[in-house]
Amino acid sequence: MRTLELWTDSFHEGEWFMHNIKKLCGASSCHYIHNFIPSYTVELDPANNIEMIVYGSYKSWENIPSKINTLLEMGKPDIILYERESDEIILAIEETAAVPTGNQALQRCERIFGSAYLKIPFIYLLPEYGLHKDGNVRRASIWPTLLGLKLSLQFQVPSISLLYSDIDNPEDYSKGTGLDMLFQYTYYLIKQHLGVMDKSEYQKLTALTTDIITEMCAFVISQFDKIIRFFPDLLRFKKKAFAILLAHRILDKESKDVDITIDKFLLWPLTKDRGIPAEFKDVSLGAINNNDFLLAIDDCVRKNKGYVLSQGVGTRPQSKKDISGWFKIQSAFSKQLNLPYKKPSADLKKTDKGNYHITTSKNITYLIDALEDIDNAYAAAFPQHGLSLNKLLINTAALPVFLYICNSLKPRRMFGDPFTGQFAAFANIFCYSGTYRKIRNAIIYLPYQSAGCFYDKDKKLTRNKGTAIYSLLADIVICNDGYVVSFQDKGKLYGKENTL
DNA sequence: GTACGACTTAAGGCACCGGC
DNA sequence: GCCGGTGCCTTAAGTCGTAC
Numbered sequence: 001m002r003t004l005e006l007w008t009d010s011f012h013e014g015e016w017f018m019h020n021i022k023k024l025c026g027a028s029s030c031h032y033i034h035n036f037i038p039s040y041t042v043e044l045d046p047a048n049n050i051e052m053i054v055y056g057s058y059k060s061w062e063n064i065p066s067k068i069n070t071l072l073e074m075g076k077p078d079i080i081l082y083e084r085e086s087d088e089i090i091l092a093i094e095e096t097a098a099v100p101t102g103n104q105a106l107q108r109c110e111r112i113f114g115s116a117y118l119k120i121p122f123i124y125l126l127p128e129y130g131l132h133k134d135g136n137v138r139r140a141s142i143w144p145t146l147l148g149l150k151l152s153l154q155f156q157v158p159s160i161s162l163l164y165s166d167i168d169n170p171e172d173y174s175k176g177t178g179l180d181m182l183f184q185y186t187y188y189l190i191k192q193h194l195g196v197m198d199k200s201e202y203q204k205l206t207a208l209t210t211d212i213i214t215e216m217c218a219f220v221i222s223q224f225d226k227i228i229r230f231f232p233d234l235l236r237f238k239k240k241a242f243a244i245l246l247a248h249r250i251l252d253k254e255s256k257d258v259d260i261t262i263d264k265f266l267l268w269p270l271t272k273d274r275g276i277p278a279e280f281k282d283v284s285l286g287a288i289n290n291n292d293f294l295l296a297i298d299d300c301v302r303k304n305k306g307y308v309l310s311q312g313v314g315t316r317p318q319s320k321k322d323i324s325g326w327f328k329i330q331s332a333f334s335k336q337l338n339l340p341y342k343k344p345s346a347d348l349k350k351t352d353k354g355n356y357h358i359t360t361s362k363n364i365t366y367l368i369d370a371l372e373d374i375d376n377a378y379a380a381a382f383p384q385h386g387l388s389l390n391k392l393l394i395n396t397a398a399l400p401v402f403l404y405i406c407n408s409l410k411p412r413r414m415f416g417d418p419f420t421g422q423f424a425a426f427a428n429i430f431c432y433s434g435t436y437r438k439i440r441n442a443i444i445y446l447p448y449q450s451a452g453c454f455y456d457k458d459k460k461l462t463r464n465k466g467t468a469i470y471s472l473l474a475d476i477v478i479c480n481d482g483y484v485v486s487f488q489d490k491g492k493l494y495g496k497e498n499t500l
Numbered sequence: 501g502t503a504c505g506a507c508t509t510a511a512g513g514c515a516c517c518g519g520c
Numbered sequence: 521g522c523c524g525g526t527g528c529c530t531t532a533a534g535t536c537g538t539a540c
Binding site: 104107288313314318352362417464 | 530531
């Protein structure tokens, strides 16, 4: 009898998984190892029994397999299904009831990316409709679904998002197709992994995969215009042939693709190639708090050298007391590296309620046609360093740029949720082609974060979820006062001192 | 044009946990 | 006990459509 291990954040999630997967199987029984570790024997089909052991709370165990540890470095999925005998992760699952508001909808995307990057199948189960605290219903974001489709194509591994609930029953598991599809798909993946899948079941798996992709595409088509002003690949998303092709690519890794347009999947064009459509004309530019670098980037957009995608912008003001405390800690981080810390030259703008805006640029995502324009803006705003971004990024200097801004002031906050997930989603979607060919530079700008936040007391790059993701997806990070951490150069710090 | 309110965004709060 | 990292969730304030 083969034994599978269920690694979860809590026993509760393990029990939830077993409760649902058992429904698709024959007889089952449960006993407890050492009186507390649940071990199920499940009749997968009349010819195959399997044992499933539930390990709750990842960090409580000493024998955690190294493959699971590697996956956890890029974010913690709720459930990981693993077989020790073959040392293979069969599947990772993320399950949430969170209402999709703002960047929260993107906060789990680094897990989606991490799994696909490690060629591990991933299923994300989330509500299509959620009840917001204001009493109104919100519909899910398109970004996790877009990311899943792109990753499935790039890494030839299932990365799917499944939706539950409906508009009249927000957050209700029993509505919609998501929950049923999750466990049906899981059941097939287990059988496929164990090599006990017959031909008719493989056909059913193919049909199910095609259905899931069709639903993911349909969801994006019905929802994109609520979230972005422009969507680049609509025709493909409407074609059933694409769902069939992608299902085939995911399930039959030996197959040679015949569709040479895969590389152009979801390609975000240059302004100079497509011009500025009318819907971009009224886009909101400008800064709340003055920032020379970002004002120059806004100018690029005004001159048709790039565009922004956000629809509506947000600001999250903070109290004066918190702000001054965080500035002190940021300064201390800079001091550790003997760097200056530069506060904004003018006072932060005050809100009606007496808080202060920390927002610089109102948009946090820019797609800029040429690195040269970013380089010019950088050189004008931070002349003291004498740095050329064109030279720093010499291997990718010909590529356009995705610029991500995080105005977070609280030290090291940007390494955690929701920022890491948001960056991971955008960096993959904007900066890599359908065959995972790099097509844009990914540049992060953190106006308030000291470069010192990136290093420990021994001046080594800190190891956390943020730096793990940046190492894979970011080219450079521009920190406070223009100091640059280069992830093309293993986290080396650049500035006028040219130190680390 | 402006007032309103439904809706979106972007930031930290906070609970939990592990190391010291 | 405190402190820092992580991850789920809350919320200040801006946006934008609509009605007058």
